[in-house]
Every structure is written in structure tokens, then in C-alpha cells.
Amino acid sequence: MYYLYNSPLYRADLQRLINDKSVFEDLAGKRILITGATGLIGSFLVDVLSVWNSLTIDKARKIQIYAGGRSCSKLEQRFSGAPEHQSICFVPFDLNNEFEINFEVDYVIHAASNAYPAAFSKDPVGTIISNIAGTYRLLNYAYINHVERFMFLSTGEVYGQGDIACRGFSELDSGYLNPMETRSCYPSAKRTAETLCASYQKQYGVNTVVARPCHIYGPNVTPMDNRATVQFVKNAVSGQNIVLKSKGEQIRSYCYIADCVSAVLTILSRGQSGQAYNIANRNSVVSIAEFAQYVAQEVGVAVVFQLPAEQEKAEQTPITRAVLSAEKLEKLGWSGRYDITTGIHHTVEIMRRN
Secondary structure (H helix, E strand, C coil): CHHHHCCHHHHHHHHHHHCCHHHHHHHCCCEEEEECCCCHHHHHHHHHHHHHHHHCCCHHHCCEEEEEECCHHHHHHHHCCCCCHHHEEEEECCCCCCCCCCCCCCEEEECCCCCCHHHHHHCHHHHHHHHHHHHHHHHHHHHHCCCCEEEEECCHHHHCECCCCCCCECCCCCCECCCCCHHHHHHHHHHHHHHHHHHHHHHHCCCEEEEEECEEECCCCCCCCCCHHHHHHHHHHCCCCEEECCCCCCEEEEEEHHHHHHHHHHHHHHCCCCCEEEECCCCCEEEHHHHHHHHHHHHCCCEEECCCCHHHHHHCCCCCEECECCHHHHCCCCCCCCCHHHHHHHHHHHHCCC
8 A cells, every 4th residue: 555655646635634733633642543444444544643643743742543453464564654654553453352452542443344245245243243342342441441532433324224215314313224134234233333332331431422434435445345436446447447237326425535534533523422423425425327437437438237246236235325414523513525526536546556
């Protein structure tokens, strides 16, 4: 991922977040543990915090970054070129197993989870365990060590299949999920982990907050991510036509990674304790087919339709409309800066450097 730091556009995305000084003033000098640090959201979080440190002269205001992941070598590989990477402490642990964290932090951002369809199909048990048991272990750590705030990154998939006429799910909505479908391993586990956060707050006084990201995309995707949007971009930047395995009529809220991380940090610093917040950009609601067309137009390739294989059918979500309302988040002072065309342009241009 070293190419990311060589991209002026990627550096500009990071710098734009730093310019929101009000959020970073609240985080200055704090110790932050980020799990899933090599993932899409976690890695951008680490990158932007490391940029803050590189621009901060006063050592007392630098943020101590603890980047957690299963493999120390992958952590080192991902962040070896990060600005002031010496301020990043790598913490190898697997949330599926017992682990010991022998240091204290002020904030925990729990972003670790299987978050792509192939994992839901091949490892539904691991998907469930990492969300429920992993969240339980981290909440215990937060309780014992008096962590100031515990943030759980959930998903917009917790809403399930709701009223397709609904303009956008609010945080109080709840739709149908089939518990006997293994594809439900991800949203069902996220629902349970959210309730676990609320329960730790009520029973033990742990300050918790939940973020529910919609469909997040960006140039810092992981190699194993097989989501449709990722495949669209990878095909396009390599000069190949985009292959759509359905009619692509499903409507989604999309959000560029820089907007997503800006929202995460806003919720972390300003969100109300015990509350959940949707992360979505009101200017990025399109169908899957429209997303593919935007990517194709950016590069100059075509979109072709192809029947999905049985395995690909099994990995597809049955949810036809997944549009989230960000009104509650916007009341915290947040607003999306990257509409769908700008976000796709940044993603494609940065990935072309790879």
C-alpha cells in the first residue's frame, strides 16, 4: 500500500480531514486503539491520525496510535510508509481467541470484522465470533481499564429488508433478517454486538457509541475484498470491462472513505453516549448498475452483464434497498464532501498508481 502515500490525491484527502481542527482538538494527546487496522476503514483512520502527528510540533498533543490486527507483518507492510509511522504501535491479536492488552488507552475504535461476501460464505462462524466474542473481550478491556469511550463500527445491514418505499432508514428502524440464512451471519452478529455495547453501558457504565456505515468504497481496499464495487474499480483501472452479475437494480447509500472516516471521528468526539449513528452521504444514493456506469465512464470501459455462478448467488444480499438517513449525524455538524462522481474519481485516480 506504499503507493497510497505517493499519491497527491490521497494525501490531499487526508489533509482535508486534518483541516477540521475542531474534531482533532478533542483527540489531541489521546491514546487510541484501532482494531481491524489494515481494513478499509481502519487503515484510513490510522493514516489520517499519523498525518495529524506529522504536522503537530507539540509532543504532548500527538496522538498515540495503537493499530491492532491479526498479523504484525501485515501491519508493518501496510503502514511502513505512513507519515511519522514511528508513532504507530502495532498490536497483533486475533479477536477470535483470548488476547491480552497490557497497556491503557483513552479510546477504542472496534473496526475489526469480516466485511466482504466471500468471508460470509466461507467463514460464517468466524464472522459471528469476531463480532460477538471479539466485541465482548474488548468491552471487558474497556470496563476494566476505564476507557473514556468505546466505539463499535457496525453496519447499515443491521436494518435488513425494510419498506422499499422508505426514503432512508433512521436509527430507530428495523427490517427483516432470516436467521436461518448463513448470509445473515454478518448483520445478525452486528445487531447482537450493538446490544452488547448498550448492555455494557447500562450494567457497567462503559461509555459506548455505535456507528453504522453504509456501503463504503475507496482506494485503500484490501486485496481479499470481493465486494461488487471493489471488483468494478479493479477491472476498470486495469482496462477491463466491468462485469455486472445482476441487473444491478438494488439501491444503495454509498460513501467515500474520507467522508466515512470524517464521520467516525465526529461520532467519536461529539456523539451522544449510548447512541447509534448512520454514516451515509445524501448525495451518493444510486443503484449498483449506476455505480458501475459511473466507474466505467471515469475510465472509458463498458459495463457488461453476466449470469452469476451459484457461489456468487449465495454471496449476494437479498436486500433490495439499503438507503440510510444521515440526519442524526448531520446534527453533530458533519456533512459529506464527496458526492458519488467525486468519490469515484478519487478512487480510480489513486488506484491507477498501483
